[in-house]
Amino acid sequence: xxxxxxxxxxxxxxxxxxxxxxxxxxxxxxxxxxxxxxxxxxxxxxxxxxxxxxxxxxxxxxxxxxxxxxxxxxxxxxxxxxxxxxxxxxxxxxxxxxxxxxxxxxxxxxxxxxxxxxxxxxxxxxxxxxxxxxxxxxxxxxxxxxxxxxxxxxxxxxxxxxxxxxxxxxxxxxxxxxxxxxxxxxxxxxxxxxxxxxxxxxxxxxxxxxxxxxxxxxxxxxxxxxxxxxxxxxxxxxxxxxxxxxxxxxxxxxxxxxxxxxxxxxxxxxxxxxxxxxxxxxxxxxxxxxxxxxxxxxxxxxxxxxxxxxxxxxxxxxxxxxxxxxxxxxxxxxxxxxxxxxxxxxxxxxxxxxxxxxxxxxxxxxxxxxxxxxxxxxx
Amino acid sequence: xxxxxxxxxxxxxxxxxxxxxxxxxxxxxxxxxxxxxxxxxxxxxxxxxxxxxxxxxxxxxxxxxxxxxxxxxxxxxxxxxxxxxxxxxxxxxxxxxxxxxxxxxxxxxxxxxxxxxxxxxxxxxxxxxxxxxxxxxxxxxxxxxxxxxxxxxxxxxxxxxxxxxxxxxxxxxxxxxxxxxxxxxxxxxxxxxxxxxxxxxxxxxxxxxxxxxxxxxxxxxxxxxxxxxxxxxxxxxxxxxxxxxxxxxxxxxxxxxxxxxxxxxxxxxxxxxxxxxxxxxxxxxxxxxxxxxxxxxxxxxxxxxxxxxxxxxxxxxxxxxxxxxxxxxxxxxxxxxxxxxxxxxxxxxxxxxxxxxxxxxxxxxxxxxxxxxxxxxxxxxxx
Numbered sequence: 001x002x003x004x005x006x007x008x009x010x011x012x013x014x015x016x017x018x019x020x021x022x023x024x025x026x027x028x029x030x031x032x033x034x035x036x037x038x039x040x041x042x043x044x045x046x047x048x049x050x051x052x053x054x055x056x057x058x059x060x061x062x063x064x065x066x067x068x069x070x071x072x073x074x075x076x077x078x079x080x081x082x083x084x085x086x087x088x089x090x091x092x093x094x095x096x097x098x099x100x101x102x103x104x105x106x107x108x109x110x111x112x113x114x115x116x117x118x119x120x121x122x123x124x125x126x127x128x129x130x131x132x133x134x135x136x137x138x139x140x141x142x143x144x145x146x147x148x149x150x151x152x153x154x155x156x157x158x159x160x161x162x163x164x165x166x167x168x169x170x171x172x173x174x175x176x177x178x179x180x181x182x183x184x185x186x187x188x189x190x191x192x193x194x195x196x197x198x199x200x201x202x203x204x205x206x207x208x209x210x211x212x213x214x215x216x217x218x219x220x221x222x223x224x225x226x227x228x229x230x231x232x233x234x235x236x237x238x239x240x241x242x243x244x245x246x247x248x249x250x251x252x253x254x255x256x257x258x259x260x261x262x263x264x265x266x267x268x269x270x271x272x273x274x275x276x277x278x279x280x281x282x283x284x285x286x287x288x289x290x291x292x293x294x295x296x297x298x299x300x301x302x303x304x305x306x307x308x309x310x311x312x313x314x315x316x317x318x319x320x321x322x323x324x325x326x327x328x329x330x331x332x333x334x335x336x337x338x339x340x341x342x343x344x345x346x347x348x349x350x351x352x353x354x355x356x357x358x359x360x361x362x363x364x365x366x367x368x369x370x371x372x373x374x375x376x377x378x379x
Numbered sequence: 380x381x382x383x384x385x386x387x388x389x390x391x392x393x394x395x396x397x398x399x400x401x402x403x404x405x406x407x408x409x410x411x412x413x414x415x416x417x418x419x420x421x422x423x424x425x426x427x428x429x430x431x432x433x434x435x436x437x438x439x440x441x442x443x444x445x446x447x448x449x450x451x452x453x454x455x456x457x458x459x460x461x462x463x464x465x466x467x468x469x470x471x472x473x474x475x476x477x478x479x480x481x482x483x484x485x486x487x488x489x490x491x492x493x494x495x496x497x498x499x500x501x502x503x504x505x506x507x508x509x510x511x512x513x514x515x516x517x518x519x520x521x522x523x524x525x526x527x528x529x530x531x532x533x534x535x536x537x538x539x540x541x542x543x544x545x546x547x548x549x550x551x552x553x554x555x556x557x558x559x560x561x562x563x564x565x566x567x568x569x570x571x572x573x574x575x576x577x578x579x580x581x582x583x584x585x586x587x588x589x590x591x592x593x594x595x596x597x598x599x600x601x602x603x604x605x606x607x608x609x610x611x612x613x614x615x616x617x618x619x620x621x622x623x624x625x626x627x628x629x630x631x632x633x634x635x636x637x638x639x640x641x642x643x644x645x646x647x648x649x650x651x652x653x654x655x656x657x658x659x660x661x662x663x664x665x666x667x668x669x670x671x672x673x674x675x676x677x678x679x680x681x682x683x684x685x686x687x688x689x690x691x692x693x694x695x696x697x698x699x700x701x702x703x704x705x706x707x708x709x710x711x712x713x714x715x716x717x718x719x720x721x722x723x724x725x726x727x728x729x730x731x732x733x734x735x736x737x738x739x740x741x742x743x744x745x746x747x748x749x750x751x752x753x754x755x756x757x758x759x760x761x762x
Binding site: 252284 | 380381382383384385388451462634635637638641642648651654655657658659661662663664665666667668669670672673676689692693749751752753755756757759760761762
């Protein structure tokens with residue numbers, strides 16, 4: 001049992017921290033990057049590719065690096081710290097993860113190779129209006145005529161859906177089950193909009209749109225989709241952890257520098273105690289994030305699903321607590337779009353509702369409380 | 380980063396689990412697992428069984444019975460004990476005065492006291508808090524005045540847990556009223572059978588007798604019972620209160636209490652709101668246990684991990700929250716706390732109200748949770 005990074009992992013963290021910090025340590029540059037579509041900096045996307053970050057999760061045969069979940073998690077943490085808007089989580093972890101898990105060797109080499117090289121952006125389209133974090137394909141249906149497949153339905157919201165060169169769409173199969181399809185972005189009617197944290201999402205309207213099955217045509221991929229979603233949730237929790245770490249640091253800096261009544265705010269115990277409680281939430285969330293991340297490589301599919309629910313619940317609760325208190329302890333400045341702290345709270349809300357909120361995870365965990373005695377951390 | 384225990388640590392855990400579940404007296408474990416209080420004799424018998432197997436004081440120096448384990452091994456030992464319902468060695472002996480004497484005591488004191496302390500042949504009480512010295516311990520007023528080679532002790536200690544069983548008491552006393560308040564404190568070991576020592580029970584809100592006042596009226600204590608330097612008591616107190624990294628949070632016991640409550644609750648667990656409360660508590664306990672593991676795995680030989688301060692704060696909150704859930708599930712049956720075993724209300728439900736009230740202490744003792752927040756704010760966050 002070991003909760004520390006090895007030297008290579010530390011080096012990766014420093015490299016990503018350096019690259020992300022150079023781009024966004026000045027929060028104004030993040031505002032500029034998110035001011036209009038595509039909501040991120042294409043040049044920074046290319047630099048992430050150059051560093052090898054965009055190919056981290058994929059095997060060397062597929063044009064990637066073959067890194068493990070710990071490495072991917074620490075990249076998410078570092079991007080979260082500076083609220084980097086590049087779609088690593090949506091495009092590489094989620095959409096790329098679906099291709100890696102379900103694609104044929106040719107599809108993987110093509111799509112993941114170009115993704116790793118920074119040549120394309122992928123998006124995953126699995127949510128329809130009114131949908132709530134389900135692995136089945138409600139809202140889009142697939143039809144087949146000979147070898148030609150088409151999709152019909154609406155996906156919304158699709159993170160980075162308007163910018164994506166290819167979209168990985170889940171759809172109900174004619175013979176039941178859920179398949180995954182590669183759809184050309186340009187072949188879809190797309191409506192782009194901004195989410196509250198400045199990231200972009202889109203409505204995708206499919207109407208007999210040509211699509212290529214990912215992997216074996218007609219195969220039910222529901223379990224695969226569920227596991228990739230769970231891994232994405234755990235990586236989203238890593239990203240949220242980075243956001244929260246930055247918020248706690250910014251809040252303590254502010255309390256020791258901001259003066260009111262002629263003294264710094266840390267003169268007031270009421271404020272310090274609230275900051276201490278933020279730290280408690282942060283460390284408990286950190287422990288579950290590390291645990292869930294390690295479960296990806298050491299556990300079964302069921303273990304990963306359980307870990308995603310547990311870390312999803314803990315991080316959603318911590319995100320509300322830390323995000324709200326960070327704003328409150330700063331006061332009015334954190335209500336402005338010019339300051340990173342309040343935007344961090346917006347990003348935490350977006351991550352949570354995109355990947356699954358506390359109530360969703362709690363409902364699932366509640367259904368299972370009778371299945372075990374105590375919950376064991378070490379198996 | 381790796382979740383699995385090493386083969387060596389996994390084997391160690393199995394060894395502990397086997398001993399605790401097959402060799403430790405079953406009747407004592409059954410009472411602990413059922414949430415019942417142990418008698419004096421059962422506590423003594425339990426510690427002697429551990430000591431006979433070399434498992435009572437593994438964290439002491441090896442020449443006095445320690446095992447030279449890693450922090451992780453100590454954590455596993457502690458968790459397996461709690462999991463099996465084995466009562467932990469008496470904290471006053473094993474965690475407090477034992478390590479203090481091993482570190483600060485004279486050779487004569489070590490030889491005289493340590494073996495008997497490990498075996499609970501001497502039951503130690505703690506004489507720190509006073510009516511006007513709680514969180515502000517350094518303002519204590521019990522005095523010890525030199526008279527020839529002896530010390531004459533006068534004053535009052537309070538909140539002395541299980542003092543009614545105490546053979547000896549380790550006290551902080553003021554030996555010099557003229558200097559800065561911390562510098563005038565010394566540690567003195569006092570035989571509780573001496574003339575002038577009086578133990579008076581304090582009745583608590585749960586109806587139980589767990590803590591006491593201890594009064595000292597011209598008690599004559601031989602000079603060789605001062606521990607360490609005269610005026611060195613504050614340093615010893617900080618060592619005693621601060622050297623504990625393992626077992627700070629009552630994780631295993633709280634997990635066991637919640638798992639047991641699920642069994643006891645029966646059909647009540649069909650209620651979705653109850654299930655949600657259980658699920659939420661289980662998740663927080665998992666986060667706490669993992670935090671405890673991060674702390675022990677990180678602190679081998681070095682400074683404690685900064686997150687260790689979280690453990691006491693959150694651990695006691697969760698311990699209390701589980702007791703509140705138990706009270707809610709017991710419902711009207713919780714009123715029967717004074718009924719005898721002929722009551723149709725099950726024992727677990729009858730114990731919930733006293734337990735709920737008793738555990739309010741957990742966020743007060745051992746450095747109140749407000750003191751913990753102060754430590755986090757100052758030491759970790761630099762506020």
